Amino acid sequence: MAGLNEYIPIVGQSVIDDLRLLSQKLKGKIIQNINSTSVGGGVAEILNRMVPLLRELGVDARWDLIKGGEQFFEVTKKFHNALHGRPEEITQKDINIFMETSKRNIEDVNIYGDIVFVHDPQPIVLIEKRGENKWIWRCHIDISAPERHIWSFLRKFVVKYDSAVFSSPNFSQKLPIRQFLISPSIDPLSDKNKELSGDVIDGVLQKYGLVLDKPMVLQVSRFDRLKDPLGVIEAYSQVKKYNDCQLVLAGGTATDDPEGFKVLEEVKIRAASDPDIHVLIMAQNDIEINALQRSAAVVMQKSLKEGFGLTVAEALWKERPVVASNVGGIPLQIKHKFSGLLCHSVEGAAFALKQLLNSPEYASQLGKNGKAHIKNNFLITRHIKEYILLFLSLYHPEDVVYL
Amino acid sequence: MGEEKKVIEPFRFFTRLHLSELTGLKARNIPELAALIRTVPGSCIYHHTHRFLQHHLYLSPEPPNDFAHWVSKVLGDDELGEMLASIDTIRFSTIRGLREKISATIEQYIKKESWVRKRSVHEGDEFHFIRSLSFVLPTNYEAHDIEEFARILEKITIDSIYFHIFEARLRLEKGRNDFSQWIEASSGDKKMADAIARLDPYTYTMEDLRKKLITVVNKGIKV
Numbered sequence: 001m002a003g004l005n006e007y008i009p010i011v012g013q014s015v016i017d018d019l020r021l022l023s024q025k026l027k028g029k030i031i032q033n034i035n036s037t038s039v040g041g042g043v044a045e046i047l048n049r050m051v052p053l054l055r056e057l058g059v060d061a062r063w064d065l066i067k068g069g070e071q072f073f074e075v076t077k078k079f080h081n082a083l084h085g086r087p088e089e090i091t092q093k094d095i096n097i098f099m100e101t102s103k104r105n106i107e108d109v110n111i112y113g114d115i116v117f118v119h120d121p122q123p124i125v126l127i128e129k130r131g132e133n134k135w136i137w138r139c140h141i142d143i144s145a146p147e148r149h150i151w152s153f154l155r156k157f158v159v160k161y162d163s164a165v166f167s168s169p170n171f172s173q174k175l176p177i178r179q180f181l182i183s184p185s186i187d188p189l190s191d192k193n194k195e196l197s198g199d200v201i202d203g204v205l206q207k208y209g210l211v212l213d214k215p216m217v218l219q220v221s222r223f224d225r226l227k228d229p230l231g232v233i234e235a236y237s238q239v240k241k242y243n244d245c246q247l248v249l250a251g252g253t254a255t256d257d258p259e260g261f262k263v264l265e266e267v268k269i270r271a272a273s274d275p276d277i278h279v280l281i282m283a284q285n286d287i288e289i290n291a292l293q294r295s296a297a298v299v300m301q302k303s304l305k306e307g308f309g310l311t312v313a314e315a316l317w318k319e320r321p322v323v324a325s326n327v328g329g330i331p332l333q334i335k336h337k338f339s340g341l342l343c344h345s346v347e348g349a350a351f352a353l354k355q356l357l358n359s360p361e362y363a364s365q366l367g368k369n370g371k372a373h374i375k376n377n378f379l380i381t382r383h384i385k386e387y388i389l390l391f392l393s394l395y396h397p398e399d400v401v402y403l
Numbered sequence: 404m405g406e407e408k409k410v411i412e413p414f415r416f417f418t419r420l421h422l423s424e425l426t427g428l429k430a431r432n433i434p435e436l437a438a439l440i441r442t443v444p445g446s447c448i449y450h451h452t453h454r455f456l457q458h459h460l461y462l463s464p465e466p467p468n469d470f471a472h473w474v475s476k477v478l479g480d481d482e483l484g485e486m487l488a489s490i491d492t493i494r495f496s497t498i499r500g501l502r503e504k505i506s507a508t509i510e511q512y513i514k515k516e517s518w519v520r521k522r523s524v525h526e527g528d529e530f531h532f533i534r535s536l537s538f539v540l541p542t543n544y545e546a547h548d549i550e551e552f553a554r555i556l557e558k559i560t561i562d563s564i565y566f567h568i569f570e571a572r573l574r575l576e577k578g579r580n581d582f583s584q585w586i587e588a589s590s591g592d593k594k595m596a597d598a599i600a601r602l603d604p605y606t607y608t609m610e611d612l613r614k615k616l617i618t619v620v621n622k623g624i625k626v
Binding site for chain 1: 418420421422423424425426427444445446526527529531533534535536537538539540542543558559560561562563574575
């Protein structure tokens, strides 16, 4: 795993110097991260890199998990969908399951942090255990238009935290506590984003039977309705009439997402009639995902809702042209026609896809601009800096803080 | 040169790191935008007139303040967007003054083009007001003379340059940037201090601003 000094050639010595300077101000504080899964999805991915780097900076960051069975995660998946605005029938039985598991976690999870950093709704009830320490709720979900009943239920817990953090201004809610805007990030040195040799890339393409003479359209994401894999197939099918290309849908499922298997089955059925559609199950194979992204002619992220959409940043970092929905945190990463193309529908996605396949120079320029934008704003070093500032803000209510 | 430029007080470089705080306040149309611009904290006005400097260090198609961007690109009013984009931020030495100018520009436009009152954006496209929190801390760099000052300028972070040029002058209301103040007070080189004070830093990318500062200082040293 890369150490801090290895980031210097990418972001510059002074950025790392600032992080070292800043991290000294958190001396003596324990930062306790808590979420529900150690693998799968963006939250676990960020924590897997963030915690070791914070520790290298001398910040005592730690990471704990709550426990939850199948029923609990089925309920929290419903919460997730409802917070994204999708109608879900959430019964009193569901609420009871959520609260019973939460109570067990309150009893079992040892809270020792000076700052307790809770990620997403699954562990939200742990706030009932708060003492004199500081608590932050980090929401990674697009809650710009949540189903009101579930937001009202969760809000009762949110207001007991000291601060909340959202990934986009659109997600902020009327709350009596402080709210901060912090975008997630990618790690340029992780297996998913580091440079790869041509041999490695070719090996991956060969392994999955992907041909080199057809441009590849790629969407990398969990098999989740909100990522709209069926919409991607539809857009590809509209383009396929004019451009001979291949579609790759690559992704896994997370342990806290039981719905994923159903969606995967639907995708497989829809893809069965076209041999140029490749559905690849690649749970946590980051090098292979990296190789696919580097090989793609166009990367898509046609989500219906999106907390942030780290796959967009990953693709842009590799200078790939991207077609993505204008939802959630995606417009923060893509300025339309400058660092990618934004779409609002299957037809819009198909049109943008065709444009990029037929205009490789334009596509290449979008990719180059995209990389510069990601380098300036969405790398893990910026994210670490903002988390340290967030922790410090708990002790400083003023606008200008002299440290 | 020589004794005249001998520096007495060393210059300690500070850096300034920023965090965005969401206010939950949002505008759907021009009248709501105008009303909120009048009442939001000064740290919001500062954020929306300086964010672009942080986010787009390189060539960017975005206009130089968020109000202008939203009015032209989201609300679709190019005329008011252009008026807001061309507000000359460098002319203002306080956030108060800058706020008044932005407010007055919008209000005059509403009087002239009363139809703008009727145009609103869809849900999800509102203008969200954000506050900028600044964390200021000393770096390990200290200049004891102008030559050392020039050398440090080459390696200090963009955030440090940002703090001494933008934040000190406007947000902390020092009237003048820190570099000009120190150069004049310490070395008596008014010409160099004025040359830096005359720069319009809003029209440079941050790295170009660094290069320009180094050029001005080195030119002064050689005289």
